[in-house]
Amino acid sequence: MTTEQTASAAETERTAAETAPDLLYGAAEEDLRAAVRALLADRADPAAALARAESGDPYDAGLWDRLAGSIGAAGLLVPEELGGQGASAREAAVVLEELGRAVTPAPYLTSSVVATQTLLGCDTGEPDVAGLVTALATGTRVAVLALPLTTAPGDPLPGTTDTVTSVADAARADVLLLVRDDGLYAVETGDPAVTVAPLTPLDLTRPLAAVTAGPAAGLRLADAATARTAVRRGLLSGAGLLASEQLGIAEWCLEETVRYTKERHQFNRPVGSFQALKHRMAQLWVEVVSARAAARGAADALATGRQDAPLAVAVAGAYCGRVAVHAAEECVQLHGGIGMTWEHPAHLALKRAKADEAAFGTAGRHKDTVAALVDLPAPAPR
């Protein structure tokens, strides 16, 4: 049976091409990927990583120095005049794909993306703001936005509160960015008025803490109105680039599952030769390919400041989280018993994927945003 083509493909192709985002990877982006992957491979010892994760301090200090310093990844989003690389969300997305693949504990998304973008949304003519941005860009300091990891772009901000819970990477941070009623504050974690109380996270590779800061602590960086738009900008970048981390997780899970099921024999055959398993992995491949397009769409929209960036981010956020969880769940299931062990790294991917599902807004939250942006309103109350 054959299918005839619908519509005049050439016509729609040209219309689409004029406004289309660049969804591919450039040569420089591939070079960056190779550098990050080599670094992670060098320092990836699953047993040591697990032991560190269990100790409550999963971060590998040497790795951060090389990722942030030698490779310059921490400064990708920062303009050169502020000490950064003057690159864009496209490049940061590639770094996150690799960090996702390796489920690396590193304050990259929190500090180099969310906190950095939040600060860039403030007045960088202010020496306090500029100085902190530069310190983050070189990786010499780490800052996190003191909001729950689940906060979505556009969510109402909490205002002045004593304690903020589920703040990701707070334990690794030198500086907290606190949202108060009258603006955005930078507070040193070493300040005696600050407590960072570690929580036991579902995802051991991204530690969470409850953060408490006395009302007088810190330095005001922005007024309330600026703080709101700056935080929104930070969270939008976080949500959009999280999709690339989720893509990386999904990719690793699929590759690992394919590799394992080719080798594992039962019933005198590789289990990967059974159609019931092959179809599941092929379906996953289709999802990973789709997630890549969605994640690149969000990264490109953030990089170029396209007007539809909030929609591109909401679409990626609504789609990629589910793919990462599906891939990680299939990875555990198709590995069979070994996938359920502490020894095999599948659980690290599953825990990261499941926690990421709620980070910067759930899929449902992102779909509400889509509904508002493309005019598909909910039913009116009856």
Added chain:
Amino acid sequence: MAPTTGAPEATPPGATPPDAVQLRERTRRLLAEHPPATTAPADFLDARFDAGLAWVHFPAGLGGLDAPRALQPVVDAELDAAAAPGNDPRRIGIGLGMAAPTLLRYGTREQQERFLKPLWTGREVWCQLFSEPGAGSDLAALATRAVRDEGTGDWIVSGQKVWTSSAHLARWAILIARTDPGLPKHRGITYFVCDMTDPGVDVRPLRQITGEAEFNEVFLTDVRIPDAHRLGDVGEGWGVARTTLMNERVSIGGARLPREGGMIGPAAATWRERPELRTHDLHRRLLDLWVESEVARLTGERLGQQLVAGHPGPEGSGMKLTFARLNQAVSGLEVELLGDEGLLYSDWTMRRPDHVDFTGRDAGYRYLRSKGNSIEGGTSEVLLNIIAERVLGLPPEPRDDKDVAWKDLAR
């Protein structure tokens, strides 16, 4: 390569292919010499083909200029701006998408010169005689026989083909038939060009689930095909057919669309226009499908960008799976959304449409027609196998049909 004919201006073999600037100039010269306003459409298309501007990536003398495929839009943009007549690709999709690439790869220069020009201009419509009632997913099991007439060297073909679009309009068909039943199934097949005006060809409409007949059954009784119309060597037809089928999937997966350009468009429009139909359950499901449709659109866009950049990936086989699933889910949701209206159907009259519009007509039609999307051009189940084995490199299922003579297979 043989000397070019009918294309005095074409690039001589071995010369540097034209760049975008040269193509634009050449297109403008064509338009100046054959003004669309005063030239008969058929004459314009002939002239465009002869100028090498039909498909620039084809060889000189065969409608192209050996230029990169990515430069075709340069030509098309100039022609569109001048409102030049087109060749109505919807009407001749099988010729353009499947027969032409196969002729290009396996045809003799003589065959290429005979067939490609009228194929491209649309003067001759093509159809594809592959599937059979007993050979669907297992196409290589086909039973249509081609027997050599030792006296004339011609082939005498008998059998039944099915799901043939355009057969009632077609002048030519690409055909695969069994030339040696004593060999294992993949090895005894030969590929031909079949004359659809042969008295042994009987085309009958095949009425389908929607009430109309887009496709045909084709009965072949002692159809005579000269050996000069064979494509590739005797017994090598399976390899030739794979070229055709690969191009089929590329053309199915390659379309680039604007946002809401596919099946989601009418469903979203209905949602916006008919607030009284909205329910919370349908809202969540519509948003799920809207997001998935947008991601599918971006995936198609990315595939298109890869093709233009000269790095086609295997993603095309995934696109067809996704579009089949989404078309079915979205149109099904729309029937449900429409309530009372969803119980109605526009028209069950038996017709033979010239072309198919998956997103056309009413929701009920779209729902029924989209059932074919996961069957035609490779079932979703077979596509999953292909992805698993050829993309992911997973081991094949154990098989017992590959080394057995075709005549000894169960059927």
